[in-house]
Amino acid sequence: MKIEWIEDFLSLIEAGTFSQAAEMRHVTQPAFSRRIRQLEEWLGVELIDRHSPRLALTPYARTYEPTMRDWLARLYAMRSRIRADAKHGPRAILTTQHTLTVSYLPRLLRHFRHRAPEARLQVRSSDRRDCIRNFQRGEADLLLCSELEGAPLFADREEIERIPLGVEQLIPVCAVDQQGQPLFNLGGECHLPLIAYDDDSFLGEVLANPYLLDVQRRFDTELVCETSFTIGIRELTLSGLGIGWLPHGLIEEDLTAGRLISLLDSLGGPKLVVACYRHPEAESAPLETLWQLMHDRPPSI
Incomplete structure (x- = not known):
């Protein structure tokens, strides 16, 4: 099996036709078609549905296309690392x-x-x-x-x-209104929208008990978003969607600039x-x- 056969197959998917893919790969169309056939013979399965009037992949090709892309990327990455180690x-x-x-x-x-x-x-x-x-x-x-x-x-x-x-503090924060005050009032029977971490994520487990549980006991809360992406929670918090717990190092500039405001004294947060x-x-x-x-x-x- 040759690496160029995998590259040919992925180029065919990107181009959409054999003729355009052959042009991308700088070979004649008959030579390109032969290389796709050679890949299929090596794999022992057909990758292209040749009964379709347009280019169509077989179920095997659709299933394993991402794996082929990943394998090829890893192979070239390994080559780059080997060359860099040999040189530097x-x-x-x-x-x-x-x-x-x-x-x-x-x-x-x-x-x-x-x-x-x-x-x-x-x-x-x-x-x-x-x-x-x-x-x-x-x-x-x-x-x-x-x-x-x-x-x-x-x-x-x-x-x-x-x-x-x-040590880094995990801080509950929210966006501010035009007067620089917290967008969500923690006094009285207020409604608090929460941006939470997935339950099975590290920060989700850290916050679940007692911090998030305590907030849910004290306030009328609504889970408006749940994700494992800390950076995404920062962006959603800045947009005013709700209250999120974020590492101090990630939002230090936002706190200093007044884009976010800390609710740590009211809601608490763990130290990491x-x-x-x-x-x-x-x-x-x-x-x-x-x-x-x-x-x-x-x-x-």
């Missing part, structure tokens, strides 16, 4: 959740660049659960994540090294610890350098 030397891989990628990671990266510009680092941003799984599988050298205060990850794994980098983990058996010069920099006065949370 090894690098450390850090995995972190989406929220920290926006709120804290930029400051940490500036710290790294200022103190050790030669230390190479690759960042992989994903859901917190996926980050933890990738780290446990050895697919990342470093794990940067948020934890509930007093409940560190891997508490039963003494061999995994941990550096606590700081931002920590970094590494496997002791993972060794490389960039990893050792970056790990030491996190010990040595890292930027505040």
Whole structure:
């Protein structure tokens, strides 16, 4: 099987016809058709429904097209990493959740660049659960994540090294009216629209009890949105849709500028610890350098 056959097949889907796809791939149409046939023969199934008057994929092709795209992207990414490592030397891989990628990671990266510009680092941003799984599988050298205060990850794994980098407050906030006052009045029997995290997400579990439960007991509440995307909750809160709990580092500028207002005194919120983990058996010069920099006065949370 040749990689170009997969590329041909994906080009055919994008072009919509054999003739246009052949032109995109800079081959004659008969040669292009032969390559699609060769891919089908290698797979043992037909990808194109040739009884249809227009280009139509078979059920197998529709099912596995995303997998083919993902496989091809991963293959080229691996080639790029191999070439970069061969040219510039090894690098450390850090995995972190989406929220920290926006709120804290930029400051940490500036710290790294200022103190050790030669230390190479690759960042992989994903859901917190996926980050933890990738780290446990050895697919990342470093794990940067948020934890509930007093409940560190891997508490039963003494061999995994941990550096606590700081504490971050999760703050309930809402947009403001034209007078700069909270858009939603917490006095009296008010109606509070809430923008919540999915129940099975980390922040959803952290807020469920006692914070969200307490708010639901005290006020007439309505769940207007439920999502696992912290950045999305920030945007919806700014739009005035409702009240959401957000990490201080993500909304520090919004609070300072008066676009959002804190309701922490009234509604409360948990504190999160931002920590970094590494496997002791993972060794490389960039990893050792970056790990030491996190010990040595890292930027505040």
